[in-house]
Amino acid sequence: xxxxxxxxxxxxxxxxxxxxxxxxxxxxxxxxxxxxxxxxxxxxxxxxxxxxxxxxxxxxxxxxxxxxxxxxxxxxxxxxxxxxxxxxxxxxxxxxxxxxxxxxxxxxxxxxxxxxxxxxxxxxxxxxxxxxxxxxxxxxxxxxxxxxxxxxxxxxxxxxxxxxxxxxxxxxxxxxxxxxxxxxxxxxxxxxxxxxxxxxxxxxxxxxxxxxxxxxxxxxxxxxxxxxxxxxxxxxxxxxxxxxxxxxxxxxxxxxxxxxxxxxxxxxxxxxxxxxxxxxxxxxxxxxxxxxxxxxxxxxxxxxxxxxxxxxxxxxxxxxxxxxx
Amino acid sequence: xxxxxxxxxxxxxxxxxxxxxxxxxxxxxxxxxxxxxxxxxxxxxxxxxxxxxxxxxxxxxxxxxxxxxxxxxxxxxxxxxxxxxxxxxxxxxxxxxxxxxxxxxxxxxxxxxxxxxxxxxxxxxxxxxxxxxxxxxxxxxxxxxxxxxxxxxxxxxxxxxxxxxxxxxxxxxxxxxxxxxxxxxxxxxxxxxxxxxxxxxxxxxxxxxxxxxxxxxxxxxxxxxxxxxxxxxxxxxxxxxxxxxxxxxxxxxxxxxxxxxxxxxxxxxxxxxxxxxxxxxxxxxxxxxxxxxxxxxxx
Ligand SMILES: Nc1ncnc2c1ncn2[C@@H]1O[C@H](COP(=O)(O)OP(=O)(O)OP(=O)(O)O)[C@@H](O)[C@H]1O
Ligand SMILES: Nc1ncnc2c1ncn2[C@@H]1O[C@H](COP(=O)(O)OP(=O)(O)OP(=O)(O)O)[C@@H](O)[C@H]1O
Ligand code: SF4
Ligand SMILES: [Mg+2]
Ligand SMILES: [Mg+2]
Numbered sequence: 295x296x297x298x299x300x301x302x303x304x305x306x307x308x309x310x311x312x313x314x315x316x317x318x319x320x321x322x323x324x325x326x327x328x329x330x331x332x333x334x335x336x337x338x339x340x341x342x343x344x345x346x347x348x349x350x351x352x353x354x355x356x357x358x359x360x361x362x363x364x365x366x367x368x369x370x371x372x373x374x375x376x377x378x379x380x381x382x383x384x385x386x387x388x389x390x391x392x393x394x395x396x397x398x399x400x401x402x403x404x405x406x407x408x409x410x411x412x413x414x415x416x417x418x419x420x421x422x423x424x425x426x427x428x429x430x431x432x433x434x435x436x437x438x439x440x441x442x443x444x445x446x447x448x449x450x451x452x453x454x455x456x457x458x459x460x461x462x463x464x465x466x467x468x469x470x471x472x473x474x475x476x477x478x479x480x481x482x483x484x485x486x487x488x489x490x491x492x493x494x495x496x497x498x499x500x501x502x503x504x505x506x507x508x509x510x511x512x513x514x515x516x517x518x519x520x521x522x523x524x525x526x527x528x529x530x531x532x533x534x535x536x537x538x539x540x541x542x543x544x545x546x547x548x549x550x551x552x553x554x555x556x557x558x559x560x561x562x563x564x565x566x567x568x569x570x571x572x573x574x575x576x577x578x579x580x581x582x583x584x585x586x587x588x589x590x591x592x593x594x595x596x597x598x599x600x601x602x603x604x605x606x607x608x609x610x611x612x613x614x615x616x617x618x619x
Numbered sequence: 620x621x622x623x624x625x626x627x628x629x630x631x632x633x634x635x636x637x638x639x640x641x642x643x644x645x646x647x648x649x650x651x652x653x654x655x656x657x658x659x660x661x662x663x664x665x666x667x668x669x670x671x672x673x674x675x676x677x678x679x680x681x682x683x684x685x686x687x688x689x690x691x692x693x694x695x696x697x698x699x700x701x702x703x704x705x706x707x708x709x710x711x712x713x714x715x716x717x718x719x720x721x722x723x724x725x726x727x728x729x730x731x732x733x734x735x736x737x738x739x740x741x742x743x744x745x746x747x748x749x750x751x752x753x754x755x756x757x758x759x760x761x762x763x764x765x766x767x768x769x770x771x772x773x774x775x776x777x778x779x780x781x782x783x784x785x786x787x788x789x790x791x792x793x794x795x796x797x798x799x800x801x802x803x804x805x806x807x808x809x810x811x812x813x814x815x816x817x818x819x820x821x822x823x824x825x826x827x828x829x830x831x832x833x834x835x836x837x838x839x840x841x842x843x844x845x846x847x848x849x850x851x852x853x854x855x856x857x858x859x860x861x862x863x864x865x866x867x868x869x870x871x872x873x874x875x876x877x878x879x880x881x882x883x884x885x886x887x888x889x890x891x892x893x894x895x896x897x898x899x900x901x902x903x904x905x906x907x908x909x910x911x912x913x914x915x916x917x918x
Binding site for chain 1: 644645646647648651678679681684685724725726727728729730731732733734735736737759760761762763764766767787789790791792794795797798799800801802805820822823824825827829830831832854856859860862863864
């Protein structure tokens with residue numbers, strides 16, 4: 295006999311609350327509150343009553359906060375270490391280069407927040423005011439929120455299970471005083487799990503403009519990215535397009551280009567074609583990108599003429615164009 | 620009262636001598652490739668060594684692809700799930716991953732914590748590993764549900780667990796490696812040491828070494844934290860293609876055949892042993908084994 299996961303119908307992933315037990319049938323299901331799994335679940339009464347199909351009490355507050363945010367963009371990838379956080383930072387800096395625009399960056403990678411380091415604000419703390427938490431500002435028109443600002447020490451591990459992460463994400467969305475924003479760019483951890491479900495659940499109503507999916511050229515990354523695009527479709531987030539990062543390396547000594555992560559199955563371009571999403575462009579591997587990130591300086595400002603900067607800016611133009619801005 | 624060892628997980632892992640968790644905090648630093656290489660090398664340490672590899676990266680499983688086992692089905696027997704064997708009939712390298720359970724490989728696994736917890740418990744209690752010298756566990760990035768569940772369910776076999784931490788040389792990776800180390804300390808898992816991966820690239824054209832991801836941060840961190848530094852592995856493009864399960868070009872497989880390798884022998888291992896990383900990794904494995912036996916003699 296061949297073992298296959300999930301013989302029972304798969305509940306809509308968005309209708310399984312963060313605190314529900316493993317076999318939760320989903321709050322939209324006919325069995326909600328009545329299934330065997332519901333015994334002992336904190337939501338059982340509400341679910342069984344069938345009335346309040348459990349909208350999260352935070353939702354109206356999130357809606358209120360987000361009403362002053364024009365564009366919400368997710369940066370995603372199933373694979374780790376492909377450059378999501380780096381791309382998020384470049385996108386933020388590029389938007390903020392226009393002084394008339396207000397941009398926010400929200401880092402929902404709770405166990406491994408890199409955004410504070412990449413933006414050079416790792417030692418900052420968030421401050422609470424009467425109107426909520428104020429973001430940390432990199433410059434006047436670029437605000438940032440990350441769990442990294444809330445830890446007593448950067449060495450501490452954040453050993454949190456799903457419901458606690460869900461709680462923090464809802465606070466980020468309802469309690470951070472972003473003010474008026476033209477763009478909110480959201481950096482996510484790798485995978486398709488609690489953080490992703492939470493962010494989509496909370497933002498669904500106020501609308502996510504789309505996701506930029508990042509990959510590297512080799513198959514081991516592409517297979518996770520296929521799953522991520524599948525996820526976007528399952529939960530109804532439009533995919534703005536795919537970016538291939540670290541696509542080739544130019545030796546600083548002999549200028550010869552080589553492929554470090556060889557696209558053994560056609561790379562990002564082919565994947566975009568196969569899955570019917572737009573290919574936004576390829577960013578080469580440039581050691582100065584990693585250094586800039588470690589020192590917390592803007593790569594686009596430091597090396598504006600490098601092929602990688604040109605590629606980044608071209609991709610960012612395409613994103614703007616697709617959003618109609 | 621039942622002894623703490625007498626739980627489904629304790630009984631199932633009774634005949635497993637050493638359990639090695641590979642973790643990092645940061646994504647994409649090479650946990651899965653280090654796990655794969657560790658399993659291959661441990662299997663090669665003796666003609667009778669038996670190794671298992673468990674992939675608990677539930678939303679981004681890489682192990683099936685890296686071992687060339689994409690879309691192999693898992694069979695259910697009366698005595699639990701039968702793992703997939705990477706070396707065919709020799710059956711000394713067994714493997715289990717969510718990747719084997721998906722109907723289509725592009726299906727996303729969208730699970731919240733409780734569901735992940737249940738899957739991990741099942742992996743630990745229902746897979747017929749049998750007798751193993753080593754069980755290598757590949758983990759996802761972070762320090763969250765998967766890691767907490769692993770530690771919780773493996774409580775009955777605690778004394779046999781240790782960890783290897785993988786990092787790359789950049790500051791952003793080291794920062795997360797530090798968090799990962801804090802996790803092992805908080806859960807009192809002994810750390811066998813730190814591997815620094817992707818630390819320098821040799822241009823295939825002119826031989827110039829570039830620190831594509833800067834360098835030496837790992838060794839420095841090991842020194843500061845009193846950890847054994849297991850070694851650094853340079854960027855190896857051949858390794859990427861091998862682990863991508865790209866059809867090996869015929870030249871390479873012909874060379875294996877010409878040198879007396881049989882078409883039935885474990886080709887992945889033979890091809891791996893030809894990479895420039897393999898000898899470096901063997902030195903790492905030696906240090907790991909020394910670490911394990913030192914820990915044993917201390918008991
Ligand atoms: N094009 C590039 N060239 C060279 N280095 C790069 C490039 N893009 C990203 N990097 C470096 O690679 C590492 C991983 O990038 P980053 O942290 O942005 O990835 P991520 O996808 O956010 O990872 P995680 O999954 O852990 O969140 C960082 O050190 C970053 O500086
Ligand atoms: N020493 C190396 N040289 C070149 N490429 C490498 C090296 N080690 C790993 N890689 C490649 O880098 C990519 C990322 O590695 P891997 O998938 O093992 O990382 P990971 O930490 O398991 O990632 P994730 O966090 O997504 O699980 C893979 O394509 C792998 O083949
Ligand atoms: S009571 Fe509601 S939330 Fe809890 S398991 Fe049942 S359906 Fe899911
Ligand atoms: Mg990141
Ligand atoms: Mg992995």
